[in-house]
Amino acid sequence: MAPCWPGTALLTTKAPRKLVFLFTLSLSVTYLFYSLLSCYSSLQFPLQDAGIYLQPEPGISPLDAIRAASIKPDTNSPNPNRGPLIPASRGPQSSERELEVGARGVSASGSPSVPGEYTDSPFRQYNRQAASSGFRNSVTLTPLAATEMIPESHTGYLEREPQESSTTDDDLSRRISVNSTVEYGDKRLPQAIIIGVKKGGTRALLEALRAHPDVRAVGVEPHFFDRNYEKGLEWYR
Numbered sequence: 001m002a003p004c005w006p007g008t009a010l011l012t013t014k015a016p017r018k019l020v021f022l023f024t025l026s027l028s029v030t031y032l033f034y035s036l037l038s039c040y041s042s043l044q045f046p047l048q049d050a051g052i053y054l055q056p057e058p059g060i061s062p063l064d065a066i067r068a069a070s071i072k073p074d075t076n077s078p079n080p081n082r083g084p085l086i087p088a089s090r091g092p093q094s095s096e097r098e099l100e101v102g103a104r105g106v107s108a109s110g111s112p113s114v115p116g117e118y119t120d121s122p123f124r125q126y127n128r129q130a131a132s133s134g135f136r137n138s139v140t141l142t143p144l145a146a147t148e149m150i151p152e153s154h155t156g157y158l159e160r161e162p163q164e165s166s167t168t169d170d171d172l173s174r175r176i177s178v179n180s181t182v183e184y185g186d187k188r189l190p191q192a193i194i195i196g197v198k199k200g201g202t203r204a205l206l207e208a209l210r211a212h213p214d215v216r217a218v219g220v221e222p223h224f225f226d227r228n229y230e231k232g233l234e235w236y237r
């Protein structure tokens with residue numbers, strides 16, 4: 001004979017089974033609803049944070065909207081015309097170094113959309129000119145000082161970590177020449193060569209000289225005269 005518990009007897013009757021079914025169904029529907037809601041939120045909120053909405057203004061491509069958002073003004077900044085300040089991603093002093101990624105009224109090409117809305121600092125002039133001359137990461141990274149540049153021909157070389165320098169806007173404006181060409185990154189033959197025997201301490205000398213802000217040094221010894229001479233001066237430059 002089958003055991004007869006009051007609870008199971010209740011469940012086997014039709015009405016409670018219907019209730020359990022409806023309760024389970026409502027739970028499932030609620031779960032589904034919340035899942036969809038959280039999915040929607042995680043899709044939308046980051047875009048809203050970046051100032052991008054699901055339906056941007058007509059005629060503005062999503063890419064342009066992202067660009068525009070990335071140069072939103074920093075309302076916390078003492079100067080509202082300055083863009084948001086974010087820490088540089090590289091270098092040991094990155095927490096101390098901040099760079100300006102944009103400014104109000106600056107279009108993606110870097111020109112002011114409202115003339116006279118902000119004063120054009122030498123830094124921005126540099127960024128614009130460097131960007132137009134194809135300088136890598138010119139808009140999003142702090143410009144490297146002359147000492148930090150490595151000739152493009154030496155692609156295998158390590159790029160030195162940018163260091164603190166005393167470069168001011170005045171310095172930058174002096175370095176931007178009158179004919180509006182940026183002086184960074186041009187290829188030149190060296191003005192000094194370190195020659196030494198193996199294990200003679202040449203690396204230590206190079207690193208010591210590199211510490212000077214006016215010295216621009218390669219990252220890896222080029223070994224031009226002993227290994228790469230046949231590649232010619234264009235390679236060496």
Ligand SMILES: Nc1ncnc2c1ncn2[C@@H]1O[C@H](COP(=O)(O)OS(=O)(=O)O)[C@@H](OP(=O)(O)O)[C@H]1O
Nearest residue numbers: 195196197198199200201202203204205206207221
């Ligand atoms: N100031 C000073 N005094 C004494 N010794 C020094 C100094 N500076 C560098 N060194 C030592 O020099 C060695 C590296 O020399 P190089 O940079 O010429 O090496 S390399 O040939 O280019 O690989 C390397 O030696 P090892 O550590 O035995 O390799 C350095 O420790």
